[in-house]
Amino acid sequence: MSEPTEIRTQSVIAKRRRTVLKAGGTLLISLLTPLTARAAQILAVRMWPAEDYTRITLENDSDLKTQHFTLKNPERLVIDIEGIDLSPTLKSLVAKVQPNDPYVSQIRVGQNKPHVVRLVFDLKEEVNPQVFTLAPIAEYQHRLVFDLYPVNPPDPIAALIREGKWSLDDPVDSGLSSPTPPLAENTPPFAEPKPGPKPNTAPQVTRMLTIALDPGHGGEDPGAIGRRGSYEKNIVLSIAKRLKAKLEREPNMRVMLTRDGDYFVPLGTRVQKARRVNADLFVSIHADAFVKPTANGSSVFALSEKGASSTAARWLANKENAADLIGGANLKNGADKQLASVLFDLSTTAQINDSLKLGKAVLQEIGGINRLHKNAVEQAGFAVLKAPDIPSILIETAFISNPEEEAKLNDNAYQDKMAEAIAQGIKRYFAKNPPLAKGRMM
Known part of the structure; x- marks a missing residue:
């Protein structure tokens, strides 16, 4: 090959290489541009x-x-x-x-x-x-x-007034906008009758009893999901409504639901609603889930000051306390943080002792319709149970993660039996622990 021909060939090869590189660069830019400018989906x-x-x-x-x-x-x-x-x-x-x-x-x-x-x-x-x-x-x-x-938030008492279950003479909590006054040392805000040689001689007070029922989860937070696609939030709302109807057949009982539909309610707001109506009891209703589908049985939980009574109880409390993150609480709201802090700091031994008595009464009744996961009331740091002045329990009605119990939870007859058992447990608690007279909470 002559020298001029060789030079021309090298020139053609160099031009082709530049063309390929330029085309490759253009293609790379065209591929990257949509990625950087792509709108969110x-x-x-x-x-x-x-x-x-x-x-x-x-x-x-x-x-x-x-x-x-x-x-x-x-x-x-x-x-x-x-x-x-x-x-x-x-x-x-x-x-x-x-x-x-x-x-x-x-x-x-x-x-x-x-x-x-x-x-x-x-x-x-x-x-x-x-x-x-x-x-x-x-x-x-x-x-x-x-x-x-x-702008004018609905008052939970307003619904009770519309239903004819609240009078102007009833005590009302002024809310948590101002701090709760400090108590004298060793004086619980929810005191039991003083023990004595004649415990049955304490005067019983006949008055309306207010029960706060708390169907767990709701809205963005479905709760546990069964293998058949059942949502915990729907099942527990149905049980809570059945329980409300049964309790309100009693002449001296009225019920406030923390939610009456499919929407999210932050944990602190649930407790605040119960305190607003000066509730005598707070009962949170759930349907348990576990990684193993063989787990089964009903459970009742109360708050613990010293840690969970078992590893499973601690695991469950952590899961339930995550409801605000899943459901979508606006944690940037300073008022929500302040409310949570107040509730967490005011839990008392007296409230926990009353909660254990309530839990025991309910657990005995539930044991008549379903196997018990544990034969005693368990304890853990459930955020929703931290009302300082209301006996509070959390009921796991059954394991929705267990196919057999999921079928039960979707059965109208079982839901009705569960509601009846809880109602009987509540009445048994009050029979042994007559309500005290209530003054106006400030």
């Missing part, structure tokens, strides 16, 4: 209307930034979500509005500008909106949450 939208508040949840594959403001005449909430484009999933939010939603009449969704979607909530009344994000947990990815609270 909305995976699911959910809506949870309730008298307490309405919650709207957007589940997505990344953390989202928002701006929001309200408008008057008519009342509206406007939310701009950055980094997303309008999608069929997001558009489906429009159809999620239910006619009986107390606070939202309709939702409008549109592309406000590139990569910014605007949501407009047409409201039925003025609300205090809380907009916050939740990090991935359990089965959920990132969540953007809008909680629409009424």
Whole structure:
């Protein structure tokens, strides 16, 4: 090959190499550009209307930034979500509005500008909106949450008044907006009758008894899920409603449910509701789950000051206490943190002793309809049992993770038997522990 020909060949090869490299670089840029500029994807939208508040949840594959403001005449909430484009999933939010939603009449969704979607909530009344994000947990990815609270929150006593079960003469807790006054040393806020040689001579007080029933989980938090797809939150709500009906057949008993529908209630709010109505008892209802499907039986738990009574009790308490993270409590809210701190610090020995008596009475009755997982009341640090002045128990009605017990829990007859057993246990407790007269809680 001559020298000019060799030079031309090398020049052609070099040009081709530059062309290939340039094309490769262009291809690499075209592949990387969508990744860096890609809008976040909305995976699911959910809506949870309730008298307490309405919650709207957007589940997505990344953390989202928002701006929001309200408008008057008519009342509206406007939310701009950055980094997303309008999608069929997001558009489906429009159809999620239910006619009986107390606070939202309709939702409008549109592309406000590139990569910014605007949501407009047409409201039925003025609300205090809380907009916050939740990090991935359990089965959920990132969540953007809008909680629409009424400016005038519903009072749990109002429902009892509407039902004709509350009079103006009843004592009322003023709430936890101000600290509870300090007690004299060694004086429990929920005192038992002083022991003596004639314990039955203590005067019995005839008055209305207020029972707070707490169906566990709800809304974003399904609780345990059975192999057949049963949700704990639905089963325990059904049992709680049956139990409410049975207790209210008694002439001196009335019941307040911490939730009466499928919506999330933070643990501290459940306790606060019970204290607001000056409850005599607090009964939290659940359906247990364990990694082994063979685990079975019913259990009753009380609070512990010194640690869990067993490893299983500690494991269960940790799982139940995670409800706020799964359900989506707005932990950035300073009031929620303050409330939790107050409740956690005021638990007393007297409250725990009364809770153990209540738990024993209920456990004996439940043992008549189902195998007991443990023959004694167990104890652990359940956050929902930390009302300082109310005997409180948590009932695990059965193992929803056990296929046989899951079938029982879905059976109307079993639910009714469980409700009847708990009711009988509560009545047995009061028969042995007559209620004291209650003054107005301050």
